[in-house]
Structure formats: C-alpha cells, structure tokens
Amino acid sequence: MMNEKSQVPEGYKKTELAAVPEEWEVCEFRNYLDIKSGKGFRMEEYSESGIKLLRIDNVSHGKIMWDTIAFLPNDYETEYPDLMLNEGDILLALNRPITQNKLKIAILKYTDIPAILYQRVGKITFNKNVDRLYVYYWLNQFLPTFILRKAVGSDQPFINLTDLRNLTFFLPSEAEQQKIASILSKVDEQIEQTEQIIEKTETLKKGLMQKLLTRGIGHTKFKNTVNSEVPYEWKIVKLGDKNCSKKITQGPNPNYSLGLPSPHYRILKTKDLYDYEILYENADKISKEIVDNFKNFILEDGDVLVAIVGRGSIGKSNIFKEQDNIVYLFTRALGIIRVNKEFLLPLYVHYFLQTPATKKILNNGIAGSTGQEVLQTSYIKNIKIPIPSLEEQQKIASILSKVDSQIQDNQNYLTGLQELKKGLMQDLLTGKVRVCI
Numbered sequence: 312m313m314n315e316k317s318q319v320p321e322g323y324k325k326t327e328l329a330a331v332p333e334e335w336e337v338c339e340f341r342n343y344l345d346i347k348s349g350k351g352f353r354m355e356e357y358s359e360s361g362i363k364l365l366r367i368d369n370v371s372h373g374k375i376m377w378d379t380i381a382f383l384p385n386d387y388e389t390e391y392p393d394l395m396l397n398e399g400d401i402l403l404a405l406n407r408p409i410t411q412n413k414l415k416i417a418i419l420k421y422t423d424i425p426a427i428l429y430q431r432v433g434k435i436t437f438n439k440n441v442d443r444l445y446v447y448y449w450l451n452q453f454l455p456t457f458i459l460r461k462a463v464g465s466d467q468p469f470i471n472l473t474d475l476r477n478l479t480f481f482l483p484s485e486a487e488q489q490k491i492a493s494i495l496s497k498v499d500e501q502i503e504q505t506e507q508i509i510e511k512t513e514t515l516k517k518g519l520m521q522k523l524l525t526r527g528i529g530h531t532k533f534k535n536t537v538n539s540e541v542p543y544e545w546k547i548v549k550l551g552d553k554n555c556s557k558k559i560t561q562g563p564n565p566n567y568s569l570g571l572p573s574p575h576y577r578i579l580k581t582k583d584l585y586d587y588e589i590l591y592e593n594a595d596k597i598s599k600e601i602v603d604n605f606k607n608f609i610l611e612d613g614d615v616l617v618a619i620v621g622r623g624s625i626g627k628s629n630i631f632k633e634q635d636n637i638v639y640l641f642t643r644a645l646g647i648i649r650v651n652k653e654f655l656l657p658l659y660v661h662y663f664l665q666t667p668a669t670k671k672i673l674n675n676g677i678a679g680s681t682g683q684e685v686l687q688t689s690y691i692k693n694i695k696i697p698i699p700s701l702e703e704q705q706k707i708a709s710i711l712s713k714v715d716s717q718i719q720d721n722q723n724y725l726t727g728l729q730e731l732k733k734g735l736m737q738d739l740l741t742g743k744v745r746v747c748i
Contacts, residue, residue, distance in 0.1 A: 323742070327479040328453050332742040335483050341476040344446065345436045348405060348472070349394055349428030352383060361385045363426040365396060370404045370432060372413040373451075373499075375423045383427055394428045401435040401447050402428075403454075406469045414455050418447055431469070441482060444492035449482075452736045483742065490746040491739045498732045505725045509718060516714045520666045523707045527699055538668050541697040550648060550660075551692025558649040561619060561688050562641040563605045570598025578640045579631075581624045584616055586665060587719050589629050594639065602638055610639045611649065613657045617664065619686040620644035626673045626686075628664045630657045646688045655698060658708040663696055 323330040326337050352364065361382040368379050388395055396402075396419055404415035419426070428434055435446060457478055458470060482488060526533075530542035541547070548555050565578070577594040578601075584590075602609065610616075612633035618624040621644065631639070631647075641647060650657055663669055676690040699707070738744035 326481055328456065328481075329741040331481050332483070332745070335481050335742060337479065337481045339476070340478040340480045341438075343437065343439045343441050343480060343482070345438060346403070346433040346472055346475060347428070347436055348433050349430050350391065351430040356383060358382045358384045362387055362395075363423070364429050365402065365423075365426045365432060366429040367404050367406055367415075367431050370402050370415045370417055372411070372415060373417055375402070375417050375419060377423075387427060388425065391427060396424060396426045396428055396434065398424055399443060401443065401450070403433040403435065403450070403470070405431045405433045405472075408458050408470055409455055414451055414458075416447070416450055416454070418443075433470070433472075440485070442485065442488035442492050444496055445482065445488035448492060448495050448736060449480075449740055452740045484748075486748045487746055490748055494739065494746065495732065495735060498728060498735065502725065502728045502732065505721055505728060509721045509725065512714060512718050512721065516711065516718070517667065519711060519714060520662055521668075523710060524663055524666055524697070525668075528703055528706055536697065537695070538672075542699065544699070546698045547695050548698055549692060550694050550696055554651060554654050555696070555698070556648055556650050556655070556692075559646065559688050559692050560608075561646045562643045563608050564643045565597070565601045565605060565640070567595075567597065567601070569604070570600035572596035572598055575599075575636060576602045576638050576640075578642055579610070579616065579645060580642045581618050581621060581627070581644045584618055584624075584627050584629055584645065586627055586629060587715060587722065589616070589631065591634055591637075591639075597640065602640060605640055608640050610641055610647070613650070613652065615648040615650065615657050615660050615664070616641060617646045617648065617686075617691070618644065619646045619688065619691075620684070622677060622684040625677060625684065626664065626670050628661050630661055646686075646691065648691070654701075655696075656701065656704045656708055658712065659704040660696070662708060662711050669694070 319325045319330045322333055324333050324337070331337065349365075357364070359382065361384045363377070364381040364383050365375070366379075366381065369375055369377060398419055398421045400419040402417055402419060408415050435450070437443070437446075457475070483491070525539045525541055527542040527545065530544070532543040533540040534543050536547055550556055551559055572595075574596055576597045576599055577591070578597050579589065579591075579594050582590075583594050610631045612631065614631040616629055616631055618627040624644070648657075648660060650660055664673070672694055673686060673691075676686050677684045678687065679685045698704070739746065
C-alpha cells in the first residue's frame with residue numbers, strides 16, 4: 312500500500328537517496344565511514360622497483376589496473392605506515408570519478424599489494440562495524456548520483472570530501488548486509504569469469520588471424536612480402552586495385568535539418584559501428600530528401616564499413632547487411648570498401664583489417680591534429696592485401712567467424728549478467744526486495 316502524500320510504500324521511510332524499510336538505520340556517511348586521501352609524492356622520489364604507488368590511473372571500474380605503474384623505495388613502508396594499503400581496502404578515484412558512465416572504485420586484492428596511497432585517491436575507512444562488501448556495493452549504487460549533483464568543476468570534476476562525509480547513508484542489520492553482499496558478489500564472480508573467457512577467446516582470435524592471414528591453410532611454400540611471409544600462391548594487391556574493389560570512399564556530411572526524419576531512412580555513424588556488430592536500430596533517422604541528395608552513398612549489402620575519424624575509433628570495421636525496408640547512408644566519419652566479390656570476400660577483408668599488422672599500418676596513416684585525426688581513403692586504397700583463392704578466403708573467414716560467434720554469445724551473456732546485477736543492486740540495496748536471513 313502506498314502513502315498517497317509522500318508516495319512512499321507502507322513500511323518504508325523516505326531518505327535523500329531512496330525509500331528504505333523503516334527498521335533500517337539512516338545516518339550520515341561520517342557515522343560509519345570516512346575517506347582518507349594519499350600523499351603527492353614527487354617524481355624524484357620514484358624508484359625502478361619497490362612499493363607500487365597506487366595512483367588515480369590505477370583505479371578502474373571494479374578493479375585495480377597496473378597498465379601504468381610507478382614505484383617508491385621499500386623503506387617508505389616504515390616511513391609512511393598510515394598510507395600503506397591492505398588487501399580488501401576500498402579505493403575511490405576522487406578526480407574524474409565517473410568515466411564511461413561508471414564509477415571508478417575498486418577493492419584491493421592480495422596481488423595488488425604492497426602498495427602505497429597517492430593523492431586524489433581515497434581509501435574508505437570504517438568508524439563502526441559494517442560489512443565491507445555491503446559498503447562497496449552501496450557506494451557503487453548511490454555515489455554516482457551524489458557525484459553528478461555535488462562534483463566540483465565541469466572539465467575535471469572531483470569529490471568534495473566534506474559533502475561526502477555529510478551524505479545520507481543507510482544500512483540494514485549486519486546479517487542482511489552480509490546476505491545482500493553475498494548475492495551481489497556471486498553475480499560479480501560470474502561476470503569476472505565471463506570477462507576472462509571473452510579475453511581468452513579474443514587472444515585466441517588474434518593468434519588465429521595472424522596465422523590464417525599470413526600462413527593460410529595447408530601451404531608449404533612461402534614468399535616474402537613487406538610485412539610477412541605469405542603462401543607462394545597468394546596474390547599481393549592494393550585494396551584500391553580495380554580487380555579488388557569497386558569503390559573506396561568517405562561518407563558525406565549532410566544537412567540533418569533537411570526534411571522530416573523517417574524510420575525508413577537512417578545514417579550510420581562511428582557510435583553504431585563495432586568490430587562484432589553494427590547497431591542498426593541505434594542509427595539516427597534522416598529524411599528522404601537527404602537520401603535523394605546522396606544516392607551515391609547508399610549502403611549496399613556486403614559493404615565493408617571502416618571508421619576513419621578519431622584515433623580511438625579509426626580501424627573499427629564490420630560488414631553492412633541489408634535491412635528490410637530501411638535505406639542506410641554512412642557519415643563522413645566512416646568509409647566503405649565495396650569489394651569485387653568475384654575476387655575478394657567482404658568478410659575476409661574485415662578480418663584482414665583487424666589483424667595487429669594491419670592495425671599498425673592504419674595507425675601509421677593517421678593524419679591531422681589531436682582531436683581531428685583522420686585516415687584518408689586514398690591511404691586505404693594503397694594498403695596491400697594478401698589474397699588467396701575465394702575458396703580459401705571462405706575457409707579462413709568461416710573459422711574466424713565461428714570464434715566471433717563465441718565471443719558475441721559470451722558478450723550477450725555478460726550483458727545479461729550486468730543487467731541482472733543492476734536490477735539486484737537497485738532492489739536489494741533499498742530493501743525493495745528483502746533477503747531471507
């Protein structure tokens with residue numbers, strides 16, 4: 312039953328963040344928790360080995376990443392004992408705490424220590440007994456809203472510690488905290504396992520691409536090319552060769568205000584293109600007038616779409632598949648390779664573009680200043696591609712597409728787990744759904 316005046320269900324009470332069961336304790340963050348920031352060590356203090364310095368770049372979404380690493384001398388462990396980190400510590404990025412719409416927060420693992428706390432990374436400390444994992448999930452659920460409301464600075468927002476300490480905090484009994492944390496951690500374990508499977512399968516795919524697109528299937532005689540050895544029988548042809556492709560071109564830059572957008576006419580952008588899929592339904596609607604003005608840029612079944620603008624996106628590719636009753640254009644941030652299918656298969660070209668060697672060639676062709684990077688289609692036309700027979704292209708593409716299917720199936724499963732976790736966090740951490748104790 313809902314209380315009409317407050318729109319709070321019977322048996323619940325309203326807080327700043329959510330309605331929670333009446334028996335749950337509601338207090339301020341400072342009553343149970345606090346946050347401690349690290350020290351700004353100078354570059355000249357760094358050493359080649361020793362204690363890992365945990366900096367803001369190391370705090371990612373749910374995990375600590377050591378892609379970039381700095382060390383301090385071992386004797387800093389005794390000099391700064393209050394900054395030494397322990398397994399199970401909850402760490403939060405205090406500058407730019409939200410990236411990719413996710414909170415930069417993580418729990419330190421045994422493999423992450425010894426480590427020492429750097430400035431603008433916050434360690435959650437405990438003033439009273441409260442389940443550590445419950446706190447971690449609670450912060451993941453409610454801190455983003457607080458940050459978006461309270462973060463200071465539009466370009467480089469940071470968390471105001473005084474505001475954080477005054478934040479409303481609520482919690483159930485210790486037994487219910489532990490049960491909630493246990494349920495969510497089990498889902499997290501499945502998510503982590505699935506991510507590891509995807510990572511291993513992607514590594515397998517890279518190895519297969521390197522092998523199949525340079526050594527082929529069943530060959531014993533090879534010849535040298537600029538980048539590698541390839542089977543003797545294979546041809547080496549520029550992508551822009553007339554026997555290889557019918558068209559390689561960049562998309563247009565239409566006036567989107569022209570005419571009324573229709574669901575039957577759409578334009579694909581970089582945001583819609585991924586190596587494993589094209590988000591057709593995500594594509595922006597455009598008018599028939601725009602399509603009529605750019606008929607030469609209507610996508611055809613089998614066109615190889617390639618991202619050619621933006622350093623983080625350049626090189627992404629996939630195969631366009633004709634969609635029922637919908638006409639698609641492509642924006643100037645994308646290019647297409649329309650292959651001669653009597654000589655070259657689109658899927659083979661797609662996998663060729665994904666090999667580490669080709670990625671390097673594409674990156675070498677990027678021109679323009681930071682933020683305006685472009686890969687010219689004239690450069691793509693001059694890239695040399697090793698071409699086996701159509702039969703062998705089909706075999707290579709078939710092997711790699713089966714691996715892609717495994718990756719996509721696991722990606723879909725991962726998405727389902729992430730949605731499940733999102734729903735569970737919303738329900739369990741507000742008491743909307745109560746756990747059995």
